[in-house]
Amino acid sequence: MGRGKIEIKRIENSSNRQVTYSKRRNGIIKKAKEISVLCDSQVSVIIFSTSGKMHEFCSPSITLSDILEQYHKLSGKRLWDAKHEHLDNEINRIKKENDNMQIELRHLKGDDITTxxxxxxxxxxxxxxxxxxxxxxxxxxxxxxxxxxxxxxxxxxxxxxxxxxxxxLDPMDTGGNHVMESHGQGMYDHQAGVANYEACHSQMPPPPFAFRLQPMQPNLQDHF
The missing domain is CATH 1.10.287 (Helix Hairpins)
Known part of the structure; x- marks a missing residue:
């Protein structure tokens, strides 16, 4: 008994839909690999799931950018607008400027200057x-x-x-300076004055003893 035809419409059951997507996706990528090897053709396949996950395949002998460029030339259609094209040109300009700066840096170091x-x-x-x-x-x-x-x-x-x-010199002088006082036209140093006073009085003889006579007491006169 042969297999019946499957009606091509959206599968309502989410589990069945996910299983079918995985099987068909792997089958498409497998067929793309086979035709690329068997027929030496340039093939590129990009598949996006409903969740946004991407699966892709590109022939080993070419890049996806090369295939898109060939598509632009042969179909005359652009896959991006002028804004995206401007960004692409800006990226190419920055890459070229970076290459030139790398060359100038090597020249400043003394490398590759023979040419x-x-x-x-x-x-x-x-x-x-x-x-x-x-x-x-x-x-x-x-x-x-x-x-x-x-x-x-x-x-x-x-x-x-x-x-x-x-x-x-003077631990007691916390300010580290002598105190000077003005007297007329000169300056008087208090610390020096005290030192001179003590030196002069240390050389003077001591004063004589002073005796004070007390009046005679009456009781002492009676005994004598």
């Missing part, structure tokens, strides 16, 4: 000269900044050493 002519070598020399000049300017700026920073550190170090010496 350059005289004019190109002059342009390369000018670029290197400008780069060296900018590098030296930046280097001198950094040297000046470091020198100024070192001078500030040295000045601060000297101030700290001066304050330390003052504290060692």
């Amino acid at each position: 350059l002519n005289y004019k190109e070598l002059m342009v390369l020399e000018e670029a290197l000269t400008n780069g060296i000049s900018a590098l030296k300017t930046k280097q001198m700026e950094l040297v000046r900044m470091m020198r100024k920073h070192n001078e500030m550190i040295e000045e601060e170090n000297q101030n700290l050493q001066f304050k330390l010496r003052q504290l060692q």
